Amino acid sequence: MGRLRRFALGKLLFTFAFGFSTFVLGLDADAGVQWCEEDPVFMVNGALVDVTTAFPAGYASTVKEPVAFELLVPSNAIAVVVSLPGAVPMTAKISRVLPATGLLSLGVPVVVKVTVNATASFDTKTKVTGTYLWLSSTAYGKSNVTTQVKYTLIGL
Numbered sequence: 001m002g003r004l005r006r007f008a009l010g011k012l013l014f015t016f017a018f019g020f021s022t023f024v025l026g027l028d029a030d031a032g033v034q035w036c037e038e039d040p041v042f043m044v045n046g047a048l049v050d051v052t053t054a055f056p057a058g059y060a061s062t063v064k065e066p067v068a069f070e071l072l073v074p075s076n077a078i079a080v081v082v083s084l085p086g087a088v089p090m091t092a093k094i095s096r097v098l099p100a101t102g103l104l105s106l107g108v109p110v111v112v113k114v115t116v117n118a119t120a121s122f123d124t125k126t127k128v129t130g131t132y133l134w135l136s137s138t139a140y141g142k143s144n145v146t147t148q149v150k151y152t153l154i155g156l
Contacts, residue, residue: 036060038067040092041082045108047132047153048082053114055124055143062120062143066091072111076100108153118143 034057042049051069066089073079075096084092098109114126124147127138132153141147 034058036087038069038086038088038090040069040084040086040090042071042079042092042094043082044071044073044079044110044153045077047108047130049110049112049128049130049133049151049153051112051114051126051128053116053124053126053147055116055122059118059120059122059143060088062118062122063088063116064119065089065117068113068115068117069093070095070113072097072113074098074101074108077108110151110153112149112151113146114141114149115146116143 035054036057036059037052037054039050039052042051049071051071053067053069067086069090069092071079071092071094073094073096075098077096079094079096081092081094084090098111101108110128112126112128114124116124120143122143124141124143125138126141126147126149127136128149128151129136130153133151136151139147139149
């Protein structure tokens with residue numbers, strides 16, 4: 001009987017710990033902040049690359065130039081800008097400046113540069129998602145400083 005109680009207590013403690021950790025990891029530290037998002041979409045060798053840069057919406061009026069997005073790809077890659085939706089003006093360009101890779105199917109290196117020029121200093125966050133993207137994560141930056149993030153498109 002004592003063994004059954006310990007097993008039930010262990011299950012209860014595990015369930016509580018799992019539920020608590022899920023709750024804590026699900027909290028967003030920036031939940032109370034309204035974000036302004038710029039979201040251009042690129043296509044590289046047939047794969048969509050969606051770049052989302054966000055900053056606090058209260059600073060949107062301080063942005064003094066279009067938000068500048070630059071996608072650096074290998075010289076032998078095919079890349080185009082698909083769309084430029086956004087609440088503030090933005091520009092997007094593709095630079096074929098990375099060294100040509102012999103087998104693009106093994107991975108296409110992509111570098112994303114984002115610059116938000118403004119009269120105020122504030123935090124930015126940039127996330128790149130899309131098809132064939134390997135290990136997407138969020139990069140944090142500042143206004144008036146270029147944020148640079150490197151990714152690899154796998155399996156094209």
